[in-house]
Amino acid sequence: MSHEDTLGKDIPYDEVEVDDDESVNFAVRLDNASRTYFIGKRQIDALKNVTLEIRPGDFVAVSGHSGSGKTTLLNVIGAIDYATSGRVYVMDVPIGDYDETFRATFRLANTGFIFQSYNLVSTLTALENVMFPMQLTDRPLKDLEKESLDLLARVKLDERADHLPWQLSSGEQQRVAIARAMANDPPIILADEPTANLDAVSAEMVRELLRELHGTGKAVITMTHDENLVSTKGARTFTMENGVLSENV
């Protein structure tokens, strides 16, 4: 299906899934991407001409002061936000060319998001939170439940499947969020300061899980101040300063 055909239409799930990772050049590519916000007449240049190439399987850590544009960058990569100029490609697809319907479906299939404050749905159990991103598939509920339970087992929380978020510690909530990010087996994991709110032991578990995901061939892109995460073996490290991204070499 050509991408031009998809504008404004309902996109079947399997058509936004890029299933042959081998043929993908870049997991993420930004070409002079900028993001400008306006608050009244005040202009904020949150991203300034960011050019970036991330290969499938790269581990990328971006550090920078609060307000430097890290979350904006992650949201633009994850198609939650958009670039106001320049081009953004995810799995070689120019996601800025599509409407929100396509972008929403594309993002569920291709990216798993992990947030600083977990962002679990408070009225859903751990299992239901993990199942949540699977809702666009037409597979039987039983299969989705089984798969979600397997994902919870990977973060060692299968015995807490029926617990609500408030019944879990911060570290456990973040591990549920990681299991949720693995739903649909996306090739890209995006993590926004994933260890910032955690105690030392939980933070180490989260780092280990991110490294494990990297080990399975996923591109892991994390915004972080956590030196122990930045120093991950093989990581490409970047600094964000005032909307300008530079690679540390």
Ligand code: ADP
């Ligand atoms: P970081 O994650 O590094 O702390 P952010 O990406 O959240 O930085 O923010 C970068 C800049 O963009 C900040 O000045 C912030 O106030 C501004 N900003 C972020 N999101 C918005 C928005 N939705 N509307 C207006 N300004 C925003």
Ligand code: MG
């Ligand atoms: Mg931020």
